[in-house]
Amino acid sequence: MLTKAPKGTMDILPEISYKWQYIEDEIRRICRQFGVKEVRTPVFEHTELFQRGVGDTTDVVEKEMYTFNDKGDRSITLRPEGTAGAVRSFIEHGMFNNPQPTKLCYLISCYRYEKPQAGRYREFHQFGVEYFGTQNPSADAEMISLPWTLYKRLGLTGLTVNINSIGCPVCRKEYNEKLKDYLRARYDDLCDTCKNRFDRNPMRILDCKSPICKDIVKGAPLLIDSICEECSTHFETVKKYLTSMDIPFEIDPYIVRGLDYYTKTVFEITAKNENSNGTICGGGRYDGLVEELGGGSVPACGFALGMERLLLTMQEQGIDIPDTHKLDIYVGHIGDENAMFAQKLVADLRSLGICADRDHLGRSVKAQMKYANKLGVKYSIILGDEEIAGKKVNLKNMDEGTQKEIELSAEIIAKNIVKE
Ligand code: ATP
Ligand code: MG
Numbered sequence: 001m002l003t004k005a006p007k008g009t010m011d012i013l014p015e016i017s018y019k020w021q022y023i024e025d026e027i028r029r030i031c032r033q034f035g036v037k038e039v040r041t042p043v044f045e046h047t048e049l050f051q052r053g054v055g056d057t058t059d060v061v062e063k064e065m066y067t068f069n070d071k072g073d074r075s076i077t078l079r080p081e082g083t084a085g086a087v088r089s090f091i092e093h094g095m096f097n098n099p100q101p102t103k104l105c106y107l108i109s110c111y112r113y114e115k116p117q118a119g120r121y122r123e124f125h126q127f128g129v130e131y132f133g134t135q136n137p138s139a140d141a142e143m144i145s146l147p148w149t150l151y152k153r154l155g156l157t158g159l160t161v162n163i164n165s166i167g168c169p170v171c172r173k174e175y176n177e178k179l180k181d182y183l184r185a186r187y188d189d190l191c192d193t194c195k196n197r198f199d200r201n202p203m204r205i206l207d208c209k210s211p212i213c214k215d216i217v218k219g220a221p222l223l224i225d226s227i228c229e230e231c232s233t234h235f236e237t238v239k240k241y242l243t244s245m246d247i248p249f250e251i252d253p254y255i256v257r258g259l260d261y262y263t264k265t266v267f268e269i270t271a272k273n274e275n276s277n278g279t280i281c282g283g284g285r286y287d288g289l290v291e292e293l294g295g296g297s298v299p300a301c302g303f304a305l306g307m308e309r310l311l312l313t314m315q316e317q318g319i320d321i322p323d324t325h326k327l328d329i330y331v332g333h334i335g336d337e338n339a340m341f342a343q344k345l346v347a348d349l350r351s352l353g354i355c356a357d358r359d360h361l362g363r364s365v366k367a368q369m370k371y372a373n374k375l376g377v378k379y380s381i382i383l384g385d386e387e388i389a390g391k392k393v394n395l396k397n398m399d400e401g402t403q404k405e406i407e408l409s410a411e412i413i414a415k416n417i418v419k420e
Helices: 014-033 047-053 059-064 083-092 137-153 169-184 192-200 202-207 211-217 229-244 307-316 336-351 365-375 385-390 410-416
Strands: 044-046 066-069 075-078 102-111 123-132 159-165 263-271 279-285 300-306 329-333 356-358 379-383 392-397 402-407
Touching: 014 102, 014 137, 014 307, 044 047, 044 083, 047 059, 047 075, 047 083, 083 102, 083 123, 083 300, 123 137, 123 307, 137 159, 137 229, 137 263, 137 279, 137 300, 159 229, 169 192, 169 202, 192 202, 202 211, 229 263, 263 300, 279 307, 300 307, 329 336, 329 365, 336 356, 336 379, 336 385, 336 410, 365 379, 379 385, 385 392, 392 410, 402 410
Parallel strands: 329 356, 329 379
Antiparallel strands: 044 075, 066 075, 102 123, 123 300, 159 263, 263 279, 279 300, 379 392, 392 402
16 A cells, blocks of 8 residues: 555656656747746645536536545645636736736646546646637637647647537527427436436536437537527637638537536547547637636636646557657766766766766776666766876767767867767
8 A cells, every 4th residue: 555656646757757748848838839828826726616617517526526624624625627726816816907818828737536547547637728818719719729739749640629619608598498498308318417417507418428318419409500699700710710720620519518617619639549538638718717716707718638648649649759868978987086087077067068977886887888878878988097197088979889089078078979
């Protein structure tokens, strides 16, 4: 028990963490290019924030939250997603007073009590972006183009963008009645969760994973066919923006997303995965959320993508991620008396921006080189009495097996190291 991580969690080990860092670097770059700035919010929030913000008819709130009372008897929840915290922060810090839109991103761990399986964990990681203060359909289109661009840059193929519009509270109200009229005849066959949703949020029944409910909703009226003119024009413009950016998309009238606060555009990006859940990104517009959480009437849209599912998909597609964390040079030395010299040289090389290391176990020079080989270091040198006295050293290219004699100085060694 002591030496086993809790179910549904995992360690990201050194032989994998460079892949995370590679993707995170790409994410940071893309956010800068889109003018999006990071917000860091706490891992836990007041439970009520998620109940109100995520919506209490969602699977997340109904079944999946890690909720507990702290020692001060406050109900606390580990964040199951990032939007609610970002919105809370936006309101708390009066970001609506800044020139709009406010573009925020987060790269966070999330917690959901789910049945662990491939691509589904209890601790997982999300990258998400939220735009506040704009109703413009171009913002919805950027919520799709940002993750799309990221996936493309990372080399993913076979992706599908599915979009839908779930209208606004006005058109949805009318639609909900139509849907309930349709479902009423088969109410008794609905699963218990959907029976519960029937009055509270009937639209979510369209999204149920149970085969019986799926069958029941097959002939149901679709919201996309009855959205109001404003929502319809908005949706048409989102589609035009996507087309103008060469982003292919499909309309999927069954996407309602799991969360209550969505309005107008909703979307999912799916990958054809063999072993893991296909949805790798989801998002949309949520014009009602800021107000719901006590802020003013501020329109907003966003998306979140799962980091683990992204990595799994890259792995399944055989995309190679370069290990940029390999050392440039290993500084070997002969005899204890030269250890200090080697340490100083390593320190000098590091201050010149070179990734350098040396022995810390008192190994023989042969064992040092064997170790350097194992590390996959590109260059090595060996410091003996002769090299130090003569101020000359052989710089060995370990990949090519070649070597050349150069002056024994940190600057000269650094100049001769060719970084990839
Ligand atoms: P699903 O339908 O697969 O349960 P979701 O609708 O609950 O997904 P969101 O709340 O939209 O997912 O979260 C956004 C993204 O986060 C998902 O597209 C997915 O990539 C990732 N994600 C969600 N839950 C998990 C989890 N338990 N483990 C790993 N990744 C997850
Ligand atoms: Mg889920």
